[in-house]
Amino acid sequence: MRFYFQQAFRAIVLLMFAVFIIKLHYTGDIHKLINPKYDTISQIGAILFLVLFIAQLPRIWTPVQKSNNHLHVHDHTHDGADHNHDHGYSPINLKKLVSYCVLILPLVTGFMMPPSTLDSSIADKKGTMVSLTNSAKRNQLDRSKASAEPEVERPNQSERSVGDNQEKGALDSSPNINNKGQPSDNPQDPNLYSNTVTQDTYQQIIDQLKEVDTIEMTDQVYATYYEAINMDLAKFEGKEISINGFVYKEDGFAKNQLVVGRYLITHCVADASIIGFLSEFNGGVESISEDTWLEVTGTIHIKEYNGVELPTISVTESKEIEEPEQPYLYPLNIKIR
Amino acid sequence: MSRKFPLLLIDVMGIALFGIVVYFISFSESYQGWISLPSSLYDMNTIFLSILIEATPFVLIGVLIAGMIQIFITEEHLKRWIPKNKFMAVTMSCVVGACFPACECGIVPIVRRLIAKGVPIYAGIGFLLTGPLINPIVIVSTYMAFGNDLKIAASRMVIGFVIAITVALIISFLYRTNQFNQSSITSSTVSNHQPSATSFVEKIGSMLRHSVDEFFDMGKYLVMGALLAAFVQTYVSSGALVQLGSGLASSTLVMMGLAYLLSLCSEADAFIAASFRNVFPTTAILGFLIYGPMIDLKNTMMMLSVFKAKFVLVFVGLVTAVVFCTLILSQGIY
Numbered sequence: 001m002r003f004y005f006q007q008a009f010r011a012i013v014l015l016m017f018a019v020f021i022i023k024l025h026y027t028g029d030i031h032k033l034i035n036p037k038y039d040t041i042s043q044i045g046a047i048l049f050l051v052l053f054i055a056q057l058p059r060i061w062t063p064v065q066k067s068n069n070h071l072h073v074h075d076h077t078h079d080g081a082d083h084n085h086d087h088g089y090s091p092i093n094l095k096k097l098v099s100y101c102v103l104i105l106p107l108v109t110g111f112m113m114p115p116s117t118l119d120s121s122i123a124d125k126k127g128t129m130v131s132l133t134n135s136a137k138r139n140q141l142d143r144s145k146a147s148a149e150p151e152v153e154r155p156n157q158s159e160r161s162v163g164d165n166q167e168k169g170a171l172d173s174s175p176n177i178n179n180k181g182q183p184s185d186n187p188q189d190p191n192l193y194s195n196t197v198t199q200d201t202y203q204q205i206i207d208q209l210k211e212v213d214t215i216e217m218t219d220q221v222y223a224t225y226y227e228a229i230n231m232d233l234a235k236f237e238g239k240e241i242s243i244n245g246f247v248y249k250e251d252g253f254a255k256n257q258l259v260v261g262r263y264l265i266t267h268c269v270a271d272a273s274i275i276g277f278l279s280e281f282n283g284g285v286e287s288i289s290e291d292t293w294l295e296v297t298g299t300i301h302i303k304e305y306n307g308v309e310l311p312t313i314s315v316t317e318s319k320e321i322e323e324p325e326q327p328y329l330y331p332l333n334i335k336i337r
Numbered sequence: 338m339s340r341k342f343p344l345l346l347i348d349v350m351g352i353a354l355f356g357i358v359v360y361f362i363s364f365s366e367s368y369q370g371w372i373s374l375p376s377s378l379y380d381m382n383t384i385f386l387s388i389l390i391e392a393t394p395f396v397l398i399g400v401l402i403a404g405m406i407q408i409f410i411t412e413e414h415l416k417r418w419i420p421k422n423k424f425m426a427v428t429m430s431c432v433v434g435a436c437f438p439a440c441e442c443g444i445v446p447i448v449r450r451l452i453a454k455g456v457p458i459y460a461g462i463g464f465l466l467t468g469p470l471i472n473p474i475v476i477v478s479t480y481m482a483f484g485n486d487l488k489i490a491a492s493r494m495v496i497g498f499v500i501a502i503t504v505a506l507i508i509s510f511l512y513r514t515n516q517f518n519q520s521s522i523t524s525s526t527v528s529n530h531q532p533s534a535t536s537f538v539e540k541i542g543s544m545l546r547h548s549v550d551e552f553f554d555m556g557k558y559l560v561m562g563a564l565l566a567a568f569v570q571t572y573v574s575s576g577a578l579v580q581l582g583s584g585l586a587s588s589t590l591v592m593m594g595l596a597y598l599l600s601l602c603s604e605a606d607a608f609i610a611a612s613f614r615n616v617f618p619t620t621a622i623l624g625f626l627i628y629g630p631m632i633d634l635k636n637t638m639m640m641l642s643v644f645k646a647k648f649v650l651v652f653v654g655l656v657t658a659v660v661f662c663t664l665i666l667s668q669g670i671y
Contacts, residue, residue, distance in 0.1 A: 008350070010553060015358050021390065033387035045394030048401065052552065054351075055545030061346045102557040105564070106389050109382045116379035125574045269387035270570060271601050271609055 006092065007059040014056055016107050018049035032115040034268045035330050117327050118263050120248040120290040123274050132310065217243040223264055224332045226275045229311055236300050241313060244295040244321060245276050247288055255284045260296055265328045278305060279313040293321045377571055385567035389560065391602060392442050396559055399443030403450040404548035408540050412455045419460060427505040430460035431498060434467030440602055441469040441630055442559060445639040446551050452515050459509030466501035469603045470630040479607040479626065496667060497627045504659050516648040558642040562635030566600035588621040589664055593657065596629030603630035620668045628660050
């Protein structure tokens with residue numbers, strides 16, 4: 001009977017990983033890292049870690065055996081003599097120490113450092129204005145292409161096919177979690193549960209956009225409406241819009257310009273992209289610092305930025321707000337039946 | 338007594354370990370406020386953890402499948418299944434990879450185990466390349482991300498498949514041995530022992546223990562890959578990178594570089610690619626979509642845990658060259 005320190009250490013690491021994931025779920029911090037749609041798969045991950053932990057336990061105490069004359073002491077009784085790689089019985093050397101240190105790094109940083117919310121400094125790295133102008137430009141090109149050759153491939157890019165595009169575009173491959181939220185009743189919450197709606201509700205959301213006088217960019221519809229507005233800019237010019245988001249500024253903005261935007265998370269924070277509107281105020285905005293959360297109301301105008309027509313909000317009203325509990329947005333998913 | 342004693346110890350150990358963990362966690366909470374670091378470091382940590390949390394379930398599943406292969410599939414099985422002919426073997430591995438839903442980090446332990454079991458390296462590579470690139474989830478997400486345009490999704494699959502076969506064939510002419518590095522060699526050479534006759538439950542147990550070893554072999558590379566990718570995302574401006582490319586060739590290279598550095602999961606990358614589709618020609622977008630799942634920063638690190646550094650280098654160079662050339666040659670389609 002012998003105690004193997006390394007095996008014990010490995011067991012602890014496995015357990016810590018499981019506990020770390022469980023803790024993230026328990027505190028809700030997990031939603032600062034991944035789209036809630038992937039909650040289940042990450043829970044499965046935690047369970048697998050626990051299973052491996054339990055499988056690891058018997059190895060901590062093993063009867064002493066004759067070693068094979070090289071570094072590895074085989075645990076024949078348990079491993080069935082199947083193969084011969086590092087079982088963690090060989091003595092610790094510097095290389096192993098380093099690799100263990102690397103492996104526990106995420107545990108150390110994960111427990112010690114609270115997960116942050118992405119802010120404007122990351123937006124800067126992601127080239128926000130490049131992507132905002134891209135989406136506007138893309139849709140304008142799509143439209144001009146469509147009007148030039150109306151019968152080829154994408155018959156009409158009018159708002160009906162926008163809806164079409166959107167609804168299939170939002171179909172999800174893994175319809176695992178779903179929440180039969182009724183967006184008209186409580187539009188702000190469903191984001192906490194993967195933002196999945198039924199086909200009917202979705203159609204309702206799209207129809208609403210055409211009818212309303214003031215476009216309310218709630219968390220649930222934000223991404224969908226954003227795409228729709230960019231797709232058919234002219235149609236929405238002059239409409240009133242109310243939107244919230246954090247402030248982002250870039251070199252080359254005029255004194256009264258800033259972007260009010262949100263992050264859209266498809267899978268995990270690493271694939272976050274920013275969506276938002278260039279906003280023009282009546283006065284200078286030097287006093288509003290980046291990362292301030294604002295709720296602005298204004299009318300949509302078309303403004304040229306770097307040669308691309310962008311939907312721009314002429315702000316009539318703005319107020320500072322607290323950062324919402326769920327700062328990220330998720331693409332709207334439609335439940336497939 | 339001698340049989341019960343270890344069991345008792347195991348229980349005690351389990352409880353003790355659990356206690357240590359709980360203690361550590363409650364202790365760490367109080368630390369959080371003490372340290373003040375630049376906020377970019379927190380951002381990097383968040384991206385780092387998010388990549389890890391996203392990838393670990395898939396890596397664990399990969400590791401378990403590798404354990405299963407180790408315990409339940411013998412070399413004789415594999416020998417019977419894999420065609421002797423190189424071309425047939427490569428084609429088969431690519432087709433199997435195309436049917437097998439894996440992601441680029443989960444597939445590495447599986448491929449390693451297969452090659453250790455005597456699957457020829459070129460077949461393993463074919464499987465490695467098509468596994469993450471071609472599978473139902475990726476097809477659907479690509480189709481959706483590009484506004485229900487089947488053309489991009491189809492091109493991604495078809496061109497990707499052709500590239501995978503080409504690379505695997507070239508590998509089959511260049512390499513005969515398994516190209517394992519030192520630590521993987523030890524795991525492969527002795528693997529032709531017959532598993533001693535054990536019950537099914539014991540087999541499951543040894544499969545799980547095998548998975549643990551596999552996880553510790555792979556884990557550190559996954560962590561390093563995620564760390565590097567997070568670093569790039571936090572400190573390197575992709576907006577600036579995008580401005581580098583204007584011509585067809587340079588923009589394709591830029592998009593491939595971006596795919597490599599960002600290390601996105603192949604299920605999510607289509608949405609990112611879609612946001613670039615009017616700055617860059619379709620060829621460049623396809624470069625991003627095809628190159629990313631085959632090789633990226635995270636996945637290169639994990640390959641280093643299996644293969645010799647020299648082989649990984651040649652492999653990365655080869656895939657880069659083949660993807661680039663194929664795309665440039667096939668641009669006439671668009």
